[in-house]
Amino acid sequence: MIYIQYFLLAAATVFFSVKLASYVDMLDRKTDLSGAFIGGVMLAAVTSLPELFTSMTAVFVLDKPSLVQGNVMGSNIFNLSILGVLMIFAHKKFMKAKVAKSNSSSLLFGILMYGCAIAALNLNSDINIMGFHVDIFTIALIVIYAISVKMMNDDDSGDSDENADIALSVQQIVLRFVVFAILLVGASIILTQVSDQLTEELQLGSTVGGAIFLGVATSLPELSASVSLVRMNNFNASIGNIVGSCVFNFMILCFADILYTGSGIYMYDREAIIFAGCGIVASLITYFGLKYKKSSLFVYLAGVGIVIMYVVSIILSI
Template sequence: MNFLIFAISAVVVVLAAVQLNRYGDVISQKSKLSGAVVGTFLIAGATSLPELTTSLTAVYIDNPDIAVGNMLGSNVFNVLILAAVDLIYRKQKMFNSIEQKQHLPSAIAGIIFTLVVVVSLFLDSTLSLFNIGIEMFILVGLYVLTVRFFENDEGEEMDEAAATGKDVSLKAASIGFAISAIVVFAAGSALSITGDQLAQQTGMSSSFVGSFLIAASTSLPELVTVLVAFKMGNYDMAVGSILGSNLFNLQLLAITDLFYQNGPILSATSGGNLPIALLFIGMMVLTIFMMVRKKVESFARYAAPSLLIVVMYFVSSYFLF
């Protein structure tokens, strides 16, 4: 029964999160608060709401491994999405077409942010301020610096939003957004609760459940975003949406830690989350390599790094399981 509830909840999260993204686009276009900054935060928050609600529920049921594993695992799954889609559409040679200068800063920032988490997990640091791990303040500070560094340029994304949402009124979009958010909250909570029960019943580790099963479910809206970007032929949007989502997910760790009352949340997790963080860094190194290398015409040579990312994911899943 728990498997059935878990599967249904995962489907509901995906469908509701897609609607969140759609209505968020419309609101950012039609409200008086429209603009690149508002759109960025609104859409980023909408897309990441499944991860946030799932992790907060995991905190409520006192399972920090699922809470942290969900965030780190979502980032790993996001990179897997990019590699898998790149393999499927290898004839388009996505990484040969993107503007690397637009994406390198966020890719490098993702590695730096995750290294902060790795160091904290490795040292099992208990340094805290207001019951929040000191590493969370570092993550937020680095994120603020990164955002200030970037130049916001979302013209094409906004044009797409206008095209997809021109028949939806602002009031209807606002109501739809609120309803979708409530549905995501309920389904995300069900994911955490049933995931915790599955871990207890099957003997699977909570870090595996959070990092792979739940993370894959909550990251499927990003897959939809990437596929839409490919349909538009906008490969920069596909890469940018994944890299931006990764940075935002790491910030949600700080919010999760804020609600965790038993000290710094990273110090309360098991060692199972450290390999996930290291796996993400390895996958991101390969992604950066694909960005900076010279254009490759051979299908086999071009696809090799993406194939390696996919293999790394499934091999890691096997050993962690």
């Protein structure tokens, strides 16, 4: 029965997230915001809501910070593997796509954020700010994310010239967005509890369980949205969604660290280090895949390399 609940909740998460992504896309075409910002910040934040709320539930309901670490690190490398698969099967179209420069910059910022997360997992560097015990690397993560958002907001290099009429008004779009966001939050909270039960039943560590069950299930929105965007030949928004989600996911660690009243959100964990290390390598491969995307063969090989790193991360962590 637990397996049926898991898959039903995962399906509901995908449906709600795809609906939310469509409303964000409508807002994109009704505003003057840059495409890089829409895909890398707004859409990325929407499709990362499951990671955010499942992680908050893991911390404040289940009191398992290691589940958060596995969720964030596992979701990030799974997100990149989605892009890797798209690069493999659409490498010829990918090489011709118009992609914002800030997507590559975000990957580099993501690598810096991986470094901060690894340092936080290995060092006890808490400081007291207005009564809150916060890790110094949490502050570094917030600063890096703010810089990356600013760059995406100023980047219109990948914007499309296409514009379509939207029947709904901005108010109608926002109302529907809020409704589906609430549904997504509810499904995400229940999904965390079911994933924890499934992890215990299969006798997996909480970090590995978070990376496999939570990491995959909560990344399904990125998968669904990205595949749909590629089918519409909107590679810029697809890439921005995936890369932006990876960067935004690090903010989940920050939220948890600031609000958690326990001994601290960061703790050394072998599996988390493995996922982070493989995530850095996958990010570098993705970066060079974007930089040299004029070569169809290079894009294909980069996609294969990204998927291999995801498989390696799972094998080494079990």
